[in-house]
Amino acid sequence: MKKSVCAALVVLIAAGTSASAQSGPSPQEQMACRSDAGKFCAEHIGKPPQMNACLRENKAKLSDSCRKVVDSRGG
Numbered sequence: 001m002k003k004s005v006c007a008a009l010v011v012l013i014a015a016g017t018s019a020s021a022q023s024g025p026s027p028q029e030q031m032a033c034r035s036d037a038g039k040f041c042a043e044h045i046g047k048p049p050q051m052n053a054c055l056r057e058n059k060a061k062l063s064d065s066c067r068k069v070v071d072s073r074g075g
Contacts, residue, residue, distance in 0.1 A: 029072075032065035 040061060041054035056075040059067055
């Protein structure tokens with residue numbers, strides 16, 4: 001499941017930032033949110049728009065490192 005969460009984060013962040021022309025997430029950014037994505041948004045794995053929205057909705061509960069990633073990606 002951890003690989004699925006990581007893959008979902010890659011797609012999620014890439015999809016969420018395509019309009020801003022930023023590059024995809026770095027390995028550090030992926031690692032920063034892996035645990036939070038699995039904990040708060042596991043039901044949205046494979047659904048990038050829903051995962052992105054879920055992480056934004058749960059931003060107050062995210063780890064500091066993941067919150068910084070979400071903020072830097074327009075969340």
